[in-house]
Amino acid sequence: MSQHPVAGTQSPFMEADAVRTIAAHVLSGGRIDRAGAETLYHEASLHTLAHLAHAVRLRRHPEPVVTYVADRNINYSNICVCACRFCAFYRAPGAEGGYVLSREELARKIDETLVLGGTQILLQGGHHPDLPLHFYEDMIGWIRATYPAIHIHAFSPPEIVFFAEKEHLTIGEVIERLRAAGLDSIPGGGAEILVDEVRTKVSPNKCSAELWLAVMEEAHYQGLRTTATMMFGHEETHAHRLDHLFAVRDVQDRTGGFTAFIPWTFQPANTAIDRDPEPAPAYLRLLALSRIVLDNIDNIQASWVTMGPHVAQLALFYGANDFGSLMIEENVVAAAGVSFSLSRGEIHKIIRAAGFTPVQRTMDYTPVVPQPVEA
Template sequence: MQERKILDAVEGGERIGREEALALLLAGELLSLGRAADRIRSRLHPENLVSFVVDRNVNYTNICESKCSFCAFYRDQSADDAYVLSQDTILTKIAELVDQGGTQLLMQGGLNPALKIGFFEEMFREIKRSFPGIQNHSLSPAEITCIATASELSLDETLVRLKKAGLDSVPGGGAEILVDEVRGSISPNKIGWRKWGEVMLKAAGLGMPTTATMMFGSSERPQDIVEHLFRIRELQDAGGSFTAFIPWTYQPGNTELGGVTATGVEYLKVLALSRIVLDNVANIQASWVTQGDKMAQVALFFGANDLGGTMLEENVVAAAGCSFRMSREEMISLIQQAGFRAAQRTTTYQILREF
């Protein structure tokens, strides 16, 4: 009875609180949550479009001092397979993206204190000069904080200089769970949740679009998942510029943390709750990269209206043994088979082409 009352309120446009959200996560019936989330998606996106972006993840370095226990990608600087990509290699990768009609570059790497702001300014200027039509959607809040510290600059100075050099928007990587007790157990050397939020609000203040993510299924409690969602909602209320929210599941392969990943049912429940709670974030992405194509289709009926990027290249999740791949044609087919119209978009959700 309580569940129906909460969902009726949500579908009527009311906001729910933490206790109500936790009740839905713990005791809510999966299909009831899915139906409510789907109705919200339909209300926010009545055109029946499911969008995607043609992009490439370029991991410019795998050297990282954070050494998160859930990560299989990072390497110590002394490791035989540690690397920093040359500017020529990065530009070649971007050229391949442009040749395939791509519009979004997502550059992310480890927290490598040897790479100071000059490295990024030089690289970003050259990217903007060579590929003016590409959206440079790069660097997580943790990376930006690392660059600021290594360069002995304030966050404000760092963001202003990166934007001037060609950084267009900031992805929400490194959020994991925005609860410091969880962060302290799985990524003790990474910034806390308040610093993550501070970077995002400062980027928004400079007019930069951002996104938000959540990695769940590692060691957090249901209460922590709910807290994460409400902290995203509150950051958005405080002036955030989140264009989308992307929940994805921890992948345990090859990691120090180990364990098992969340089930498909758990993923869909969290996805639906995300759509229900985040009434001020327009788009919810399904994570086909961690869930695969069939579950991504199901996610379109649990609140998701976007399938993220085609990802010409992805290395971080792949390092944990999860290597789903999808071409633009496969993405279009997947959307259409689910009964939706497929549309290619920009990073900021402008529709470029419908199929």
């Protein structure tokens, strides 16, 4: 098979004709199918994937801007009956170290978030067997009444399915009640890999891939925006990763409700899955492919929380246009032994050093006005 450099790239690698054909299709604005994604994932050089992903990113976001959100991950409880093999954070009911946050603790965390210029809280917890739905409604309602300006980004799809099954309600009824209490949007957590063959091995007590997607589709139809994630590098194959991307793309084609996609790598320390973490090139390859395949999702986030600031900066040239969160608090990844920390000033410095202007935004990517003063 003949090999040639991809037209217009600076890649020193020679690409097969099949890669060249798909690359030209992507650069002309075309949508790739599953076969094309497989070819790029398995055969294209990392440099070529970067070139294609960055071209798609610049076509969608030509302005030299990289956004980020200032929020706090508040885990209202770590008590959980799921016992996911990849999780180092949860505690079984009755185990030492289990907790449910009090209103006073919630207030302190939200107050600190506002002082630091935060605009939203990401509120998630375990599948607590003893807390009824009205506990979550009351918590959201109290936050909304006490802090009317804060954006409440809360309850991943597995939590919502758990609430529905526990209360014998439909998914739609649960979302409607949480919306009425003050819920603003839903995070994309609990996706892991959206293939049941994988989910039954790593998180057998969580909802199915079909139900995860159904929660998001229902939320979109009720007017809520959501994000989508992928945690990869545990017990899935490359084919499963592609299944995940195309499942998300199919929902977005129908609803347009995802604001962003965030792929991040499994962190194995302190978990029940014994393997090495994915290296940076594997992360960047999947990130770039995400930008190319998910041509209907505006924003792709870099994950400095799992990959560190240097790889996250490089990710801005592999399709990412968003630096994720200032992350005033994060517990789940930290429990797996990974603990990167960045101040607002450090995030701005990293973004500027890559040639972009940092802009703080809200969940729906509206720029914050006025922009914060750098500290």
